[in-house]
Amino acid sequence: MVSCKFTTDIFFLMPSLNGKILLATPELLTDHVFSQSVILLVENNEKGSMGFILNKPESFNLKDFFKDLPHGYQLWKGGPVNTEHLFYIHNLDIIPDSLSFDSEKKLFFGGDFSMIKKVLSVKKSLLNDNIKFFLGYSGWAPGQLEQEIKDKAWFVLDNDLDIFNINPKTIWKEKLIELNPKNIIWKNSPINPQLN
Numbered sequence: 001m002v003s004c005k006f007t008t009d010i011f012f013l014m015p016s017l018n019g020k021i022l023l024a025t026p027e028l029l030t031d032h033v034f035s036q037s038v039i040l041l042v043e044n045n046e047k048g049s050m051g052f053i054l055n056k057p058e059s060f061n062l063k064d065f066f067k068d069l070p071h072g073y074q075l076w077k078g079g080p081v082n083t084e085h086l087f088y089i090h091n092l093d094i095i096p097d098s099l100s101f102d103s104e105k106k107l108f109f110g111g112d113f114s115m116i117k118k119v120l121s122v123k124k125s126l127l128n129d130n131i132k133f134f135l136g137y138s139g140w141a142p143g144q145l146e147q148e149i150k151d152k153a154w155f156v157l158d159n160d161l162d163i164f165n166i167n168p169k170t171i172w173k174e175k176l177i178e179l180n181p182k183n184i185i186w187k188n189s190p191i192n193p194q195l196n
Helices: 004-013 113-122 144-150 171-179 181-186
Strands: 021-024 038-045 048-053 057-061 074-077 081-090 099-102 107-109 131-140 154-157
Touching (some): 021 171, 038 099
Antiparallel strands (some): 038 048
16 A cells, blocks of 8 residues: 555656646556546646546437527536536637646636536537536646556556547547557457456
8 A cells, every 4th residue: 555655755756747637557448437538637636636537428419408599519427426527628728717737728617607508508609618617627646646657557648639629539549559569469459448
């Protein structure tokens, strides 16, 4: 068992991972939540880490919950924590109370939802390229994510994605092969290995 002191030391040796992509390694293929996940980290500090799975769509959309919206925007499974709550990542700098977590890509987390709804009503066609909605999030206690990275559960990548326009069925395998062409052996692995 890893001591708290050791875990804390690991945390402080690593630079902040805000805005980085976590790519699940094949080690997680039997994990029903994180298998083949591509996660965008929005927070990584001494209090812990928080991110959202980018490539696991829900079977329903935002209009199922908010009937007054003009369109049904896709919802995504952000992770196993607080799955009854709505979260969102966007590139709309006009939204009050948004938290910037990647200044280079101009990405924000959260913000005033009443303003989000107004923007959704006015700029219907633009929003699919500007915002992504999640139910739940992926969270780690202080030092936990760093330990999982050390244990080879995750690859850490720079975010070179257009997070609003990815193919959820192929993105994990594409990024895995980019890392190492030998990873092509995972190209045809099912999302749920138990179905193989």
